[in-house]
Amino acid sequence: xxxxxxxxxxxxxxxxxxxxxxxxxxxxxxxxxxxxxxxxxxxxxxxxxxxxxxxxxxxxxxxxxxxx
Numbered sequence: 922x923x924x925x926x927x928x929x930x931x932x933x934x935x936x937x938x939x940x941x942x943x944x945x946x947x948x949x950x951x952x953x954x955x956x957x958x959x960x961x962x963x964x965x966x967x968x969x970x971x972x973x974x975x976x977x978x979x980x981x982x983x984x985x986x987x988x989x
């Protein structure tokens with residue numbers, strides 16, 4: 922029998938938090954939206970709703986972790 926190499930598992934926590942778009946960018950949700958919302962302005966909370974994309978070194982690191 923031929924021995925099979927072990928496969929790396931993708932980081933399950935990261936897989937749930939990040940999504941790869943069709944063009945290869947990585948989408949993420951913004952932080953600071955989960956609690957202590959009373960002191961944050963409606964404008965600030967509205968801005969935190971929208972998802973954004975990763976940039977730079979983070980992109981490379983996260984892609985490496987979720988694309989196993």
